[in-house]
Amino acid sequence: MSLSIGQVAPDFALLDTEGRKWSVAGYDGAPATVVVFTCNHCPYALAWHDRIVDVAREYAARGVRVLAVNSNDADRYPRDSLDAMKDRVANEDWPMPYLYDSTQEVAREYGAKVTPDVFVLDAEDRLRYRGAPDADYDNPGERAEWLREALDAVLSGSILERPETKPVGCSIKWKA
Amino acid sequence: MNVELLWWEGCPSTERALAAVREALADLGLEDVDVRAREIRSDGDARDAGFVGSPTILIDGVDLVPAATDEQIGLSCRVYRRRDGRVSPIPDPDDLREALRVAAERTEVTR
Numbered sequence: 001m002s003l004s005i006g007q008v009a010p011d012f013a014l015l016d017t018e019g020r021k022w023s024v025a026g027y028d029g030a031p032a033t034v035v036v037f038t039c040n041h042c043p044y045a046l047a048w049h050d051r052i053v054d055v056a057r058e059y060a061a062r063g064v065r066v067l068a069v070n071s072n073d074a075d076r077y078p079r080d081s082l083d084a085m086k087d088r089v090a091n092e093d094w095p096m097p098y099l100y101d102s103t104q105e106v107a108r109e110y111g112a113k114v115t116p117d118v119f120v121l122d123a124e125d126r127l128r129y130r131g132a133p134d135a136d137y138d139n140p141g142e143r144a145e146w147l148r149e150a151l152d153a154v155l156s157g158s159i160l161e162r163p164e165t166k167p168v169g170c171s172i173k174w175k176a
Numbered sequence: 177m178n179v180e181l182l183w184w185e186g187c188p189s190t191e192r193a194l195a196a197v198r199e200a201l202a203d204l205g206l207e208d209v210d211v212r213a214r215e216i217r218s219d220g221d222a223r224d225a226g227f228v229g230s231p232t233i234l235i236d237g238v239d240l241v242p243a244a245t246d247e248q249i250g251l252s253c254r255v256y257r258r259r260d261g262r263v264s265p266i267p268d269p270d271d272l273r274e275a276l277r278v279a280a281e282r283t284e285v286t287r
Contacts, residue, residue, distance in 0.1 A: 041252060041253075043254065043265035046255060047263045047265070077250075169253075170186060170187060170252065
């Protein structure tokens with residue numbers, strides 16, 4: 001099961017590292033929302049992290065919300081535990097909330113497969129882009145260009161030429 | 177010299193890592209060295225091999241980048257640091273070349 005382009009994204013209620021509740025629906029006025037499945041222990045997620053952070057900062061002024069979600073099984077991967085998430089946010093400068101999907105329901109509903117896996121939703125919470133942030137985790141010069149293209153298209157109301165790319169990263173660590 | 181690459185299917189870096197190893201060997205004129213790829217399929221395999229993530233590259237049985245003592249053994253993708261500090265799923269090509277060069281010299285001395 002995976003969310004399709006044009007489909008309304010399922011709502012969720014997840015807590016961030018500060019205990020605040022976040023959802024997709026109910027944010028009238030947000031022209032776009034980025035839901036990015038990520039984690040602490042994956043080199044791909046870490047390599048792309050700064051680029052996603054830059055996007056979160058730069059597009060915040062245009063009303064875009066970025067929600068980072070960790071769905072990995074923390075029992076088998078303690079580096080992805082809630083405590084480890086809190087440590088990371090406390091020691092880094094995060095411009096976006098870091099949400100804990102402890103039941104993995106949100107990852108399953110979205111059909112997230114790897115970290116990072118990026119979903120861009122429009123003002124009506126319809127999926128407009130799904131995939132990787134850009135073409136190469138190893139090249140910071142790519143600047144999360146595919147994500148930026150998607151956001152620019154959503155914000156300008158134009159057609160998105162590349163609505164889907166193959167997400168690249170570590171498989172989500174499902175509970176047994 | 178024995179070069180072995182331990183890999184797990186949950187990480188997409190295996191091909192790129194293998195290519196990097198072969199490129200480093202070629203740079204050193206060691207194209208004839210065989211690179212053996214061994215799949216780690218289960219937590220049991222990981223425990224037996226002391227596997228701390230994919231890819232792990234062993235040169236004469238020694239990890240190219242020795243794992244930290246608190247590194248968790250298990251099925252995951254390994255975090256490497258490039259020489260410029262960037263995080264990467266594969267080792268820095270210069271580290272790879274250097275480790276292979278040292279191993280090749282050691283092999284030559286003990287021959």
